[in-house]
Amino acid sequence: MKDTSMSVGDTPLFLTHVAVCLVAVLALAWLGRGAARRLRQPEVIGEITGGLLAGPTVKALVGTDVFGQLLPSDVLHSLKTLGEAGLALLLVGLTHELRTGTSGPGRRTLSWIVFGALVPPLCTGTLLVGWVLFVDDPALRGTSPLPAFALFTAVAMSITAVPVLARLLSDRGLTASREGQLALTCAIILDGVGWILLSVAVGLDKGSVTGTLRVLTVTAAVAVTMLLLRPLLHTEPARAWVTRFPRWGATAVGAGAIAAALISESLGLSMICGAVLFGLAMPTGTSSAWTTAVTSVTGCGRRLVPAFFVVTGVTVFTKSLSSAPWTLLIVTAVLGTVGKIGGGCLGALLGGESRWTAVRIGVLLNTRGLTELIVLQVGYSTGMVTSPMFLALVVMALATTTLTGPLLSLLDRARARPRAGQPPSRRQPSTVAER
DSSP states (O other): OOOOOOGGGHHHHHHHHHHHHHHHHHHHHHHHHHHHHHHTTTTHHHHHHHHHHHHHHHHHHHHHHHHHHHOOHHHHHHHHHHHHHHHHHHHHHHHHHTTTTOOOOOOOHHHHHHHHHHHHHHHHHHHHHHHHHHHHHHHHHHHHHHHHHHHHHHHHHOOOHHHHHHHHHTTTOOOOHHHHHHOOOOOHHHHHHHHHHHHHHHHHHOOOOOOOHHHHHHHHHHHHHHHHHHHHSSSHHHHHHHHOOOOHHHHHHOOOOOOOHHHHHTTTSOOOOOOOOHHHSOOTTTTOOHHHHHHHHHHHHHHTTTHHHHIIIIIIIIIHHHOEEEEEEEEHHHHHHHHIIIIIHHHHHHOOOOOHHHHHHHHHHHOOOHHHHHHHHHHHTTSSSHHHHHHHHHHHHHHHHHHHHHHHHHHHHHHHHHOOOSOOOOOOOOOOTTT
């Protein structure tokens, strides 16, 4: 791609170019959401798929030179900055939501489901690493230390996307169902474990035990700093201020989230870690004025985050679409599906759930979506995975999330189908809304 960056004197033209590209990205996200609704899929699937494929598709249609004029390097960098800012704002809201209402299911049942949804997928991730080592292709293996590569791949195979899962449960009326509550609570716990393991993988990527300890120490220090903010935000003067000036409160939350992300990145961590920890520091409670501020910030981040997908598609997919072998794509998707559905189902059965509930829990936990994309971006930006491996894991994330809805519908039809010699039975309502 030719360097078509603009000079400082072209600032108005440059800002106009960035604004036009951003409007195009937002329009693309709107179209993606509409297509997803028509296909009865979560809207975020349309945003992710459209964003990732937009750049490679346009480049293939118009050619490299024209594409370089449409999206020069400095404009692409600005979109990248906007996308990362949107991601930081979105993560604050998502993390804030994870801290609300995780009570309900029994500890024994929940422990078995967490075990099943975590350990088998980690094992399938290890199997995928073994397959990559057996193939012995440098384009797949990369140069990252083996412990870091293996742990990151295992973590990527064990992710369940809480935001997409929550939206899917709401759309299908399963929020109050037994399987919905168990799956969502399990996903919240898995998210916490996943971020811890991801921090360890980033430390191992430094190539020494010292690097790992440094990352964990810095993470702990940042976490303690953020948690110390919570008592301050809970004070009466802070609540009174954000209640009286809600817009300034939302601005402060947004600025704090971006600052935490930048500080985290400057300390050698992923910017995502800082945003997540800042979200944990925000006070919870539906009546909290801070919750209103966080909601406003999350909405802003949700509007900007499609730029993150577009930039990812341009910088990664244009290089890896032709280099990732089909065998890698198939092996990754199969292992990801088997590990998550099989592990979640096994854990639910061991926890005493019925066969139908166990299978539905396994299918629900196979939802990866946005959270998986965020984790994968950490692995790619730090060099723990190569472009072909990144592509394979992205395809796995999209495929498993897209399959969740159809698989649930298939299970509903199979359960409603009368057995030989028996009259058809009416399905019992699974939610309060259905009753």
